[in-house]
Amino acid sequence: MKLKTSPDRDWTPYMKRALELAKEGERLGDIPIGAVVVDATGKIIAEAYNEREINRDPTAHAEVLALKRASEVRGEWRMVGCTLVVTLEPCVMCSGALSLSRVDRVVYGASDPKAGAMGSIYEIHGDRRLNHVIDVIPGVCLEECRTTLLTFFRSKRDKTKA
Secondary structure (H helix, E strand, O other), rough: OOOOOOOOOOOHHHHHHHHHHHHHHOOOOOOOOOEEEEOOOEEEEHHHHHHOOHOOOOOHHHHHHHHHHHEEEEEEEOOOOOOOEEEEOOOHHHHHHHHHHHHEEEEEEOOOOOOOOOOOOOEHHHHOOOOOOOEEEEEOHHHHHHHHHHHHHHHHHHHHHO
């Protein structure tokens, strides 16, 4: 499945908000990943950051939490007409949740060569055996997203060495 290269709108302001959320999650002790759900009008209807460490929950990824919150706002689980904007390429679990939620598109910043499931390792978004295909726009605010994660992990390694 080919990834989209020309976005239908400027996703930068949404990614900037996702980056703010990522930094909030990092401040609280988690990996800096942030996500927002945007409806068809361009309004952010839900947002989240990783809360795995905070909640001691392996499923508390920013994408899953944002989807749950968007479902509460919309009063339904189907996210047709919505876009999820996230700082890091979704993993297998999150990609599955995004497919099941029927989001129209996923916009992400940095690729994840170790666990990415929307182009890097797997292509869950385009697997026609599933009941839904998702458009993907990678690389929005790429350098800022990448730097945020690299700085976080470098700091963790330095603390471990000390």
